[in-house]
Amino acid sequence: MNKFDIQIREDGDHAVIETAGYLNDSLGEQLSEKARELIKNGYTQLVINLEKTTLINSIGISILIEIIEALHEREGALNFCGLSDTQERTFRMMALAKYAGIFPDEESAIANL
């Protein structure tokens, strides 16, 4: 459950960050660092693929909000994909869906950036 990993795929004007494991403060900080690095390098169109992310706690969600804010400051965009029904419900409750897209798969998340 807690084996975590982050993969980055850069492609043209966008980048995909794929996380695996339990998205808590520890993995969240690593994710935030990767996202900040991508933004610094000019990637303001990001997809976060959470298909392999087993659980996301409220601190992880808070860190995702920070990434959304960083992208909005640069007029960028963030789409999520691969969420479970519970994760999507939680994201909508926490208002993430107002500022980031939620899509079933990576292909549609990229297409809608």
Place this chain on the structure above:
Amino acid sequence: MSDTEKHVILTIPMHPDMELAAAKTASVLAELMDFGEGEVEEIQLAIIETCINAFEHSQSDDQEVHIDFLLKDDELQFKVTDRGVGISPDTLDGRRLLGSPGIHTDLRKRGRGLQIIKTLMDEVDIESSPNGTTVSVIKRKRRTEET
């Protein structure tokens, strides 16, 4: 306790990621009770948030969280207790305020564990005193046609 009710008691240290031990136990119990896959995930997330709140706010000397699961026919209850200094629901509700003031105040003010617990579970009750806090949670099974 009736014949159909079963207690499972777990104590975890207030240590990073130990909330996963509670989540794993809750997951096994919920699966044994035939909760649906989505409900199991909801229960896991709720107990994670409850434990994290205790880790962050209790200031207990023993640095332990005590969890009492009660398995009934159609519902799973769990009580998460710490022997800390007590906490108000308002404090629980605002445990992580993010970043500097900026454009998305409505996002920032929502980073709340208790809000998640209340949304995903059927009943949530908090009892707190200077001797500690107990958060009691009930999750009822959805009817088959709803799962």
